[in-house]
Amino acid sequence: MSQIDNLPPLREVIATHQLSAKKALGQNFLLDLNLTARIARIPGDLSQMDVLEVGPGPGGLTRGLLSGGARRVLAIEKDARCLPALAEIADAYPGRLEVIEGDALQIDPLAHLEPPIAICANLPYNVGTELLTRWLTPPEWPPVWSSLTLMFQKEVAERIVAQPGGKAYGRLAILSQWRTDARIALTLPPGAFTPPPKVSSAVVHLTALPAPRYPANPKTLERIVAMAFNQRRKMLRAALKGAAPDIEDRLRSVGIPPTERAEQVSLEAFCALARTFDR
Template identity: 85%
Template sequence: MAAIDGLPPLREVIATHGLSAKKALGQNFLLDLNLTAKIARQAGDLSGMDVLEVGPGPGGLTRGLLAEGARKVLAVEKDARCLPALAEIATAYPDRLEVIEGDALQIDALAHLTPPIAICANLPYNVGTELLVRWLTPAQWPPVWDSLTLMFQKEVAERIVAQPGSKAYGRLAVLAQWRCDAQIAMHLPP
């Protein structure tokens, strides 16, 4: 992947910018660009689509989304330490990456995008469920977004796809399965 965009490997980006995942922000950085590209491909054909990414961190998935042809990526990042790394990606992909510093729970990010819209994110653990519920319960249905490709902790993902009568079945399963064809696309090692 680094050969495609000319940017350095993520470990180097993280070292250069002195980044480390902060537990308080629910961060978990993905370092394998092949894996982030695979996740981006799970979102389907992104050409001609705007993509919302919440919690891009150093930009591994961001790079995958852009390399897979997203028309525009809007990255909402709360951690100001990550902004210089994201600025380097924006330079490599002129006019295709917009970064908003702030809390995704406080920003109407979809107002910054033009349909068709996909949401694809390795969500910060501490806000992932709340964001999912918001995206599944907009004031009007169908929603402004076309698809959701989201990474959750294994236990949360299992609750989202749980079947009636199972121990994990509850509010998240009912809501997600009412609004979407919820499925687990892949499992990642810790």
Template identity: 75%
Template sequence: MAQIDALPPLREVIATHGLSAKKALGQNFLLDLNLTAKIARQAGDLSGCDVLEIGPGPGGLTRGLLAEGARKVLAVEKDARCLPALAEIADAYPGRLDVINDDALAINPLAYLTPPIRIAANLPYNIGTELLVRWLTPDIWPPVWESLTLMFQREVAQRIVAPPGSKSYGRLAILAQWRCDARIVMDLPPEAFVPAPKVKSAVVHLTRLPAPRFEADAAVLSRVVAAAFNQRRKMLRSSLKGLHPDIETLLVSAGISPTERAEQIGLEQFCALARAFAKA
């Protein structure tokens, strides 16, 4: 296996520091530095960017991001056992790696970075979706970050890029595709990780749009979409009846048949429905 820098192979780093992956922290370590460098390249030209990484573990992706030229990497790691390994990377890349030992859900790490900012991470399975939703729903759009390059369980990745009519299509697809271009850029088998998870993984790259694709109030759209997909097998006139007493009229005004189900409705129609709700 080719080395991307002068630091030891990751298996050696893990053995030296006793870094067995903890299931409670959603940890699955990716040890192939060629793969971590490939993931880093999916994030685009990093040479003038600060990069946020969540859950670096022993630092495989961290090393890939730095080797690919990131101006600075801010790594947020909850597991204090990983700090000595990350400190070795910081020494090898002077002034370019900052590490915060904290829970990524408890802080706002973007406040420590200077634009342009990209986010790249092999997200811990147990917090990946929640972090993505936070990044997609800031108070102001466009957000401070330019792109997200994130690894998820493949099932979650498919939900992000799913088209209407597919079984994976739902709230996450609408949330992502309303404000971003989203595509799966890599697939990874379970055996690429230690320990090997029971599921396949995939890397999704999301590029922010300067403005949402269609006009809609974010809070109203979120409420309508959540209600529609919470009872996705029901017709919309039933699943949305709790939101307005004359829901059928609102649906028709948005160009939607009241007998349609949520998975049949495209992003543009959902935005039209959100505008109808806002007017009502």
């Protein structure tokens, strides 16, 4: 499928608007409309949902979302050069695409969206992890969004879904898996992008759970996990000694040997440990 609507191919769009990717903005354009349409299908039926897209660039994923039936798309784009191309997409899908020029880290999109909301984006590499962290740590849970479908460097994607016992397992895995079901839905080689990045990419799909997987105070859990993984080579009795004078007793009380290292401890066990600080 080389065409999904009546708009020009993306290579032609990029040439017309002189949209060479900017490294400073973390841009790598995905030009195959077959792939962008495939990514847009990962969240499922979007016909009754508003979709937030960050960093649409020339609009390949935007077109996939709209042609696939998304009720409405809100696209936040920092690069003003891309706005004319996105305006052409808005004209082709009247009333269904709103584009905001600006930095996604500085913009609150909620005033422009109606629930239910999905987030779907080929995130710029330089802000992807920070945006994910923000979306996973709202003031209240469940969040305003029902799912996240996000493109990352493959290494980051593997950190999101990692299990205990490996080097990829860390704070990002715990943060993601505590409140969502997370899976890698699609892996893409460097050659799928223009310009090709140095590493492979992967699309991660995260579905919000109604409540966290295990009870814990979010701030306490984050503090304990941060301390543990900031010194991940140390045994927990040493890495967490600043958390409480009786840390060894606390670890034993929830079944964690004090000689374990952070990467060996399950999400459930970290939550149990966090609860000992809030009794």
